[in-house]
Amino acid sequence: MTNPFIRKLENFCALNDEERYLIEVLCRHVRRVEARTDIVQQGDEPRCVNLVLAGWACRYKQFADGRRQIISLFVPGDLCDPHIFVMRSMDHSLATITPISIVRLSEEAIDTITRSPRLQAALWWDSLVTSAIHREGIVSLGQRSAAERLAHFFCELSLRLQAVGLGTEAGYELPLTQQDIAEMLGITNVHVNRTLRDMRDSGLVTLRGRQLTIHDFTALKRLAIFDPSYLHQGRESVQLDSNVLMRAN
Amino acid sequence: MTNPFIRKLENFCALNDEERYLIEVLCRHVRRVEARTDIVQQGDEPRCVNLVLAGWACRYKQFADGRRQIISLFVPGDLCDPHIFVMRSMDHSLATITPISIVRLSEEAIDTITRSPRLQAALWWDSLVTSAIHREGIVSLGQRSAAERLAHFFCELSLRLQAVGLGTEAGYELPLTQQDIAEMLGITNVHVNRTLRDMRDSGLVTLRGRQLTIHDFTALKRLAIFDPSYLHQGRESVQLDSNVLMRAN
DNA sequence: CGCTGGATTGAATCCTTTCAAGTATAGTGG
DNA sequence: CCACTATACTTGAAAGGATTCAATCCAGCG
Numbered sequence: 066m067t068n069p070f071i072r073k074l075e076n077f078c079a080l081n082d083e084e085r086y087l088i089e090v091l092c093r094h095v096r097r098v099e100a101r102t103d104i105v106q107q108g109d110e111p112r113c114v115n116l117v118l119a120g121w122a123c124r125y126k127q128f129a130d131g132r133r134q135i136i137s138l139f140v141p142g143d144l145c146d147p148h149i150f151v152m153r154s155m156d157h158s159l160a161t162i163t164p165i166s167i168v169r170l171s172e173e174a175i176d177t178i179t180r181s182p183r184l185q186a187a188l189w190w191d192s193l194v195t196s197a198i199h200r201e202g203i204v205s206l207g208q209r210s211a212a213e214r215l216a217h218f219f220c221e222l223s224l225r226l227q228a229v230g231l232g233t234e235a236g237y238e239l240p241l242t243q244q245d246i247a248e249m250l251g252i253t254n255v256h257v258n259r260t261l262r263d264m265r266d267s268g269l270v271t272l273r274g275r276q277l278t279i280h281d282f283t284a285l286k287r288l289a290i291f292d293p294s295y296l297h298q299g300r301e302s303v304q305l306d307s308n309v310l311m312r313a314n
Numbered sequence: 315m316t317n318p319f320i321r322k323l324e325n326f327c328a329l330n331d332e333e334r335y336l337i338e339v340l341c342r343h344v345r346r347v348e349a350r351t352d353i354v355q356q357g358d359e360p361r362c363v364n365l366v367l368a369g370w371a372c373r374y375k376q377f378a379d380g381r382r383q384i385i386s387l388f389v390p391g392d393l394c395d396p397h398i399f400v401m402r403s404m405d406h407s408l409a410t411i412t413p414i415s416i417v418r419l420s421e422e423a424i425d426t427i428t429r430s431p432r433l434q435a436a437l438w439w440d441s442l443v444t445s446a447i448h449r450e451g452i453v454s455l456g457q458r459s460a461a462e463r464l465a466h467f468f469c470e471l472s473l474r475l476q477a478v479g480l481g482t483e484a485g486y487e488l489p490l491t492q493q494d495i496a497e498m499l500g501i502t503n504v505h506v507n508r509t510l511r512d513m514r515d516s517g518l519v520t521l522r523g524r525q526l527t528i529h530d531f532t533a534l535k536r537l538a539i540f541d542p543s544y545l546h547q548g549r550e551s552v553q554l555d556s557n558v559l560m561r562a563n
Numbered sequence: 564c565g566c567t568g569g570a571t572t573g574a575a576t577c578c579t580t581t582c583a584a585g586t587a588t589a590g591t592g593g
Numbered sequence: 594c595c596a597c598t599a600t601a602c603t604t605g606a607a608a609g610g611a612t613t614c615a616a617t618c619c620a621g622c623g
Contacts, residue, residue, distance in 0.1 A: 128457065186400050193398065197405050200375070200448065201405075252611070252612090253613080254569090255612070258570065504580075504582095
């Protein structure tokens with residue numbers, strides 16, 4: 066099974082054997098962490114960069130009163146903040162969702178990678194895509210209704226998982242509870258449940274037993290106002306559909 | 315008047331004369347753009363990195379049906395995406411809010427800057443802070459009520475403007491319309507107006523004629539659940555108040 | 564086979580939006 | 594200097610989407 070990080074980066078540009086080998090060597094010491102465990106906590110000094118090889122994790126922030134926001138999801142191939150070392154402390158926490166396999170990359174390991182200009186560019190691309198995902202998250206939370214958010218979330222995840230061979234347009238494994246989804250989308254778990262029922266009833270998607278089945282991807286994209294260009298996948302991502310974002314004025 | 319970008323970076327680390335001079339030279343060709351004008355549009359190929367010297371601008375995305383989300387604000391000293399050049403196209407637009415002075419930095423200019431290890435680290439710091447601001451924006455949109463969002467927004471802006479000498483804890487110039495604020499915070503302009511009235515009535519802040527007056531910064535922070543550590547200002551930003559974020563479980 | 568966490572549903576409540584109308588403010592031209 | 598216009602701000606009333614609280618159902622698991 067190929068390394069999902071290599072696989073993802075190759076959506077940006079082809080790597081040579083040497084570059085692939087370099088990453089594979091760095092990925093030899095896999096660390097396993099059980100589900101629902103903090104990997105890094107807010108306030109910690111950044112010691113390493115985590116790369117997910119298998120399993121799901123998330124970034125989150127939580128208030129003293131219990132409210133919690135999941136800021137981003139990590140699926141296989143995802144890397145967090147390669148330049149985090151310039152910071153004194155973490156302003157958020159990282160936690161596993163499922164049992165997970167991760168690699169802890171040291172600052173030296175990152176330096177080694179970025180010595181290759183192509184890998185350096187690939188890492189920039191990756192973190193720019195991560196930023197773009199965050200921006201789109203802001204758009205979702207700020208402008209999309211609950212149903213639109215859910216639809217958008219499913220669309221995005223479909224493409225991200227396809228990029229590492231873990232899903233198709235017809236569906237994928239989604240190991241989140243409805244509470245997790247609620248904390249991602251800024252709505253309550255009850256409302257997630259009701260919205261999911263509506264989407265099932267209208268023949269869009271079905272979520273059962275950690276398996277998401279997409280019955281009508283086109284309709285899902287339409288509901289979500291989903292424009293995949295922000296994911297910058299493939300080398301020619303500038304195709305704006307008409308149902309989609311357009312400029313002001 | 316000192317360059318706000320230099321001033322901001324020096325919140326991260328002191329620069330030497332050579333480094334300051336390098337930036338000042340790159341800032342010689344100032345471009346002026348009038349208010350309410352797109353600087354870069356979604357779909358454009360990235361040609362340069364914009365650095366704001368004076369005036370306010372924003373990043374936004376807009377739907378075909380008119381809904382618009384302002385994703386981030388640029389105040390003097392703010393730089394957008396120094397590594398944007400690896401991307402094929404912009405997934406969002408940039409627009410001015412006020413008349414503005416900006417500098418367009420080419421890829422070579424960025425390369426020149428990052429040849430200095432300290433400036434390279436400072437640029438990383440700056441973009442990590444930008445990411446952190448986006449993450450906190452996600453938390454606001456996902457978990458905070460309208461009043462909490464507004465309060466948080468005012469607190470964050472106070473610190474960011476203080477970092478470049480454009481505000482104090484007592485207030486600052488805020489050249490946004492209530493509609494702009496609404497599009498930042500994911501609520502309607504009508505609700506912004508009502509919430510602003512409530513905050514004025516309860517003696518927290520007053521916003522009149524583009525001037526924000528903060529009457530009770532402590533109470534504002536409390537309402538906002540504001541923990542400034544995500545801004546990573548100063549060299550010792552690890553001070554978590556008790557009213558503030560804490561870990562799960 | 565009972566336990567436990569997650570999923571589901573109903574009913575009431577509430578925060579926010581929508582629609583509409585009215586007021587204030589700033590800039591423009593006669 | 595004052596109509597005139599445009600834009601922003603303000604407020605009310607009604608409607609709606611999402612939350613809250615609580616109870617029930619379900620499935621996997623020891």
